[in-house]
Amino acid sequence: MKKRDLQILVGSILLLAISAACSAQEQVGGTVQTVGVTTTIEPFMSVTLVTAETERQGDGPPFRNLGSFVSGGTLARGVVEFEALEQPGIVEADKHVQIIVSSNCTNWSVECSSTGLASEDDFIPPERLYVRSFYTDPGADQGAGPGYESLAVPKLVATGSAALELSYQVFLKLEVTWDDLPGDYDGILNFTVMPTP
Amino acid sequence: MSGSTVRRSVALIIPLLAMAPLSEALAAISISVLPPILDLSIPPGGREEFSLTVKNLGGTMIEVSPSVMDLVLGPTGAALPVGPGEGAPSCAAWVSMDESGFSLGPGESLVRDVVFDVPRGVAGGRYCVIVFEAREAQSDVPGPSLNISTRTGTIILETASRRSKRSGEIVEIKATRKEAGEVGVVAMFKNTGEIHLKIRPSCLIRSSEGRVIDRLKPDAGTGTVLPGGIRKIQGTWRNERKMLPGTYRAEVSADFTGGRRVTESVQFTID
Numbered sequence: 193m194k195k196r197d198l199q200i201l202v203g204s205i206l207l208l209a210i211s212a213a214c215s216a217q218e219q220v221g222g223t224v225q226t227v228g229v230t231t232t233i234e235p236f237m238s239v240t241l242v243t244a245e246t247e248r249q250g251d252g253p254p255f256r257n258l259g260s261f262v263s264g265g266t267l268a269r270g271v272v273e274f275e276a277l278e279q280p281g282i283v284e285a286d287k288h289v290q291i292i293v294s295s296n297c298t299n300w301s302v303e304c305s306s307t308g309l310a311s312e313d314d315f316i317p318p319e320r321l322y323v324r325s326f327y328t329d330p331g332a333d334q335g336a337g338p339g340y341e342s343l344a345v346p347k348l349v350a351t352g353s354a355a356l357e358l359s360y361q362v363f364l365k366l367e368v369t370w371d372d373l374p375g376d377y378d379g380i381l382n383f384t385v386m387p388t389p
Numbered sequence: 390m391s392g393s394t395v396r397r398s399v400a401l402i403i404p405l406l407a408m409a410p411l412s413e414a415l416a417a418i419s420i421s422v423l424p425p426i427l428d429l430s431i432p433p434g435g436r437e438e439f440s441l442t443v444k445n446l447g448g449t450m451i452e453v454s455p456s457v458m459d460l461v462l463g464p465t466g467a468a469l470p471v472g473p474g475e476g477a478p479s480c481a482a483w484v485s486m487d488e489s490g491f492s493l494g495p496g497e498s499l500v501r502d503v504v505f506d507v508p509r510g511v512a513g514g515r516y517c518v519i520v521f522e523a524r525e526a527q528s529d530v531p532g533p534s535l536n537i538s539t540r541t542g543t544i545i546l547e548t549a550s551r552r553s554k555r556s557g558e559i560v561e562i563k564a565t566r567k568e569a570g571e572v573g574v575v576a577m578f579k580n581t582g583e584i585h586l587k588i589r590p591s592c593l594i595r596s597s598e599g600r601v602i603d604r605l606k607p608d609a610g611t612g613t614v615l616p617g618g619i620r621k622i623q624g625t626w627r628n629e630r631k632m633l634p635g636t637y638r639a640e641v642s643a644d645f646t647g648g649r650r651v652t653e654s655v656q657f658t659i660d
Contacts, residue, residue, distance in 0.1 A: 238421035238446055241539050271525075273534045289537060297425060299611050301467035309535065321535075348467055364535070381535040386468035386518070387425040389544055389585075389613045 299388035302350035311375035319344035419447030445493035477615035480515030513583030559653035
C-alpha cells in the first residue's frame with residue numbers, strides 16, 4: 193500500500209469515528225446548547241449588639257470569634273450601667289457589649305464613640321469612658337487598667353472582611369472623680385458599623 | 390438603578406440571610422441597611438432616585454433615626470460619619486429624603502426613598518453617608534447608664550466628572566526594627582487630587598548599592614483614599630537569609646487610577 197493510500201485510509205477512519213460519536217450524542221440528548229447565566233450579588237451588611245453580664249468574664253482577653261456565640265452571663269437590654277456606689281475611682285460596667293457583624297463586603301469596621309454622660313447638674317466627658325477590645329493595646333494603661341483606652345476620640349473596636357458572623361467583645365469602664373456631683377447620669381454609647389469603600 | 394454602579398462583592402448573600410435568625414434569637418439591637426455602598430457617576434445637572442431598605446433583624450422593637458452626614462475615611466480605611474465640613478468634599482446637601490424617625494418591630498423593614506440631585510457646574514468627587522441610628526425602644530432606665538445604639542447606613546461615593554485631577558504623594562515613610570529581627574515599613578499616602586483614588590502599594594528593599602534584594606507585599610486594605618485623605622501602607626520585611634548586617638533602603642510605591650505612580654524611600658540599618 194502506498195503512503196498516500198494509507199493517509200486516505202486513516203483519514204476516512206477518523207471521519208467515520210467522529211461522525212459516529214456525533215450520531216451517538218444526538219441519539220442520547222440531541223445537540224448541545226449553551227445557556228448564559230448571570231447573577232447580581234448585592235452588598236449586604238447587618239449588625240447585632242448584645243449586652244451580657246460581665247461578672248463571669250473577669251479580666252480575660254476580649255475575643256474575636258467566627259459565629260454568634262455569646263459568652264457568659266445573661267442577655268440583657270441595650271443599656272450598660274455603672275454602679276458608682278463607693279468612693280470615686282474606676283468603675284467597671286455591669287455588662288459588656290458583644291458586636292456580631294455579618295457582611296459580604298470585603299472590608300468593614302466598627303468604631304465606638306460616646307457623647308459622655310449628663311445629669312441634671314453635671315457632665316462626665318467621653319474621655320473618662322474607657323473601652324477594651326481585641327483592637328485596643330493590651331499593654332497600654334491610661335489609668336483604667338491594662339488594655340483600656342479612653343473614648344476621647346472614637347476607637348476602632350472591630351474590623352473584618354466577608355464572613356457569615358464575626359463576634360467581638362467590648363468591655364467598659366468609667367472614671368468617677370471627687371468633682372462629679374452625686375446624681376443620675378445618662379448617655380449614649382454608639383457603635384458605628386460601616387463598610388470600607 | 391440606571392446611571393449608577395452598585396458595588397458588588399464576592400460572597401453570596403443567601404447564606405448570610407439564612408444566618409439571620411441565629412442572631413435574632415439573641416439580639417438586643419440587630420439591623421441591616423441595604424445597600425451599604427452606592428458608587429455613583431451622575432453628571433452635573435443629573436438626578437438619581439433610589440431606595441434604601443432598613444430591616445430590624447432582632448427580636449425587640451427598635452427606634453431608628455435617619456440623617457445625612459459627611460464622610461471621613463481613617464488611615465486604615467475605616468469609614469466614619471462626621472459633622473458638616475469635617476469630612477471629604479460633601480454631597481450631603483444633594484440628598485433629599487424624609488429624615489423623620491420611625492419604629493420597627495421584630496422582623497419588620499422599611500423602604501426609604503432618596504432623591505440625589507447633582508447641581509450643574511460641579512466637578513470632582515463628592516461623598517456622604519446616609520446614617521440610620523438604631524436604639525432599643527424605651528431603653529431608658531433609672532440610674533447612671535449608657536444606652537447602647539448602633540449607627541449603620543449607606544455610603545455614597547459620587548464622581549461628577551471623571552476628568553477631574555488625580556494626584557497623590559507619599560507624605561511620610563518610616564522603617565522600624567521590630568522584635569524578632571523584623572523590619573516594619575510604614576508609609577502614608579495622601580490624595581491631593583479632586584476625586585477618590587484606589588491605590589495599589591508595593592515595596593522594594595534595596596542594598597546600599599541600589600540593588601533590589603527583596604520585595605514586600607504591603608497592605609493598604611481596599612486602598613480607597615478620598616480627596617484630602619490619608620491612607621496607611623504597611624508591610625513587614627522578614628527574611629533571615631537576606632537580612633545581613635548593613636544599610637538598606639525601603640522603597641514604597643503607590644500605583645493609582647490613571648496609571649500614575651508615586652515613590653518614596655527611607656534608609657535603615659541592620660546591626
